[in-house]
Amino acid sequence: MISSQRLPSSLTPLDVALAALLRDLAPVPPIGLPLTEALGCIAADMSPLKPHPPHDVAAADGWAMRANDLVGASSYSPLPLTIPPVWVEAGDAMPETCDCVLDSDSVDRTGPLVQVLAEAIPGQGVRRAGADIAGGTRVVEAGRRVLPRDLLIARAAGLTGLSVRRPRVGVVNIPAAGAAVTAQLIAESARKAGADVTCIEAVGRDADSIARAIDTKGCDLLLTIGGSGVGRSDATVSALAQRGEVIAHGIALQPGRTTAVARIEKTPVIALQGAPDQAFAAWWTLALPVLDLLSGRRPRKSFNLPLQRKIASGVGIAEIALLRRKQGAWVTLAVGDLSLDAIARAEAWLAVPGGAEGFAAGEPVDGYMLRD
Known part of the structure; x- marks a missing residue:
């Protein structure tokens, strides 16, 4: 029979527990991921982009011309052209000597000579080189979460992947009524924060079963859900003591008093409670700062x-x-x-x-x- 645990007479201050978790941690190395997988991850430093479009292109369908050649043209004073203009579609490269695009109604082709019925200004109907993406910019600044609009820029620039930091987080659920709901909540929260999450279910609530489920190989952060209280069936802290060093059990945090923090070799471990509110409080104050450091994320606003x-x-x-x-x-x-x-x-x-x-x-x- 497992004897009931007791919390220490004095709880560990929240800032002390967090400092112990963050000690000696550094951002994980960047990896390259396909664009869809990079969504939501924290960007690493990336090479600057080339201008896009790389040259002037037509912004609309029409006739490519040179604005200076059209001065004075109007429907009352049509300007005849000796050389027929070039028709361009939106997105086509502009002919070398042309700097504007007239719509089809501004050119009369019914007579023996093509006549222009309107003036234009340089750049009219044209998207200049670098107008969409300026040369030297980056898809996303290092330390910021990759958003859908960043993928738009990446695809426009012809990229198929991005360099990101994606910490590996293990979530171990200790079986109990309601604990699976909390484990899903924490796993989904970690994924939203840009982590690569692996979920494991302990086969039982005893210390040996929990210890066997706790595996930090391939993990940058390990989270356990449930079994961190002081009841007779709460054995997570005992299991952590078998596998590594328990830094603190009992944090001066409400809700979340029976949260525990530990280390197994170099991997930080946080034992969250099975109740959703208590687990989420410890997630915000302890787990998320660790994940942000591992991700190289900029300070949250x-x-x-x-x-x-x-x-x-x-x-x-x-x-x-x-x-x-x-x-x-x-x-x-x-x-x-x-x-x-x-x-x-x-x-x-x-x-x-x-x-x-x-x-x-x-x-x-x-x-x-x-x-x-």
Whole structure:
């Protein structure tokens, strides 16, 4: 029989636990991925692009001409041409001596001579070289997430792949009622953050079964779901101790107090709780910063707005607050106790520091956006 575990008398501060996880970590090496697989990953440094289009092209169907040759042409004073103009389709390269495109109605071809019925200005109906993509630019800046619009630029430039950083994340689910839902939530969140995710199911809740499921080979970050509490069947921390070093069990974080952090050789491990709200709180505050460092991601943007109402918090433990914007201020949806409805409706979150009693109404605070 597994004896019940106890949390230490003092919880490890959130910033101390995070610093231990980040110690000696560095961004993973970049890899080349096909465009569709690179979507959502964090871009690595890439070579600058060549101008696109590479030369002047017609922006519309019409007659390619030289603007200076058309001065004074109008329907009242048609300009006869001794040499017939060249017809171009949209996207065709412009003839070398031409700098404008007239539509078909501006040229009369009914008589013995072709006549021009309108003037034009240089560049009319023409897309200049480099107008879509300036030479020397990059598809996406290093450290930024690859978005669909970046793939548009890449395809226009003729690229078939991009250089990205994609950390490998292992998610080990400890079987229990409801834990599979949480494991799916964390796995989907990791994929959205640009990770390559592998999911594993432990065959049982005992320490030996969990230890056998914990495998950091081919992993840059390992996350376990469930079994980190202090109940008689919670054995994840014991399993981690068999495989590596448990840095802390019991984090000064609400929700998420029984989260544990560990290392197996050089791989950081975070034991998340099986309840979705507690797992997600530890995901935001511990796992996501580790994943961002491994990805080489630029610092996440926060949005500064005043609080509509006061947030009260107990001293000594960091509490997660969920926020939503309303009339230029943050409205607090939940603090410490996070319902699934509040998680679904929230636009941002913040951690009330353990050394503070909260924030006053009207005080500006930085909310970290949940929807990017």
